[in-house]
Amino acid sequence: MPSCPICGKAADPAYRPFCSARCKQVDLSRWLNEVYRVPADTPTDDLPDDSPSRPNEPTTN
Known part of the structure; x- marks a missing residue:
């Protein structure tokens, strides 16, 4: 049976994988x-x- 990833005890099927x-x-x-x-x-x-305009951004005048 795999062990609990938090504390290392045996995993309980009701709380698997814990x-x-x-x-x-x-x-x-x-x-x-x-x-x-x-x-x-x-x-x-x-x-x-510092580029004056960037793609996909609105430009302001």
């Missing part, structure tokens, strides 16, 4: 507080910040 409701809530709290993060590639701009 061993208890407490460990399940700890995991949820970590997600909500952004302790766990999925890495993402951030697109870089092709134009410098």
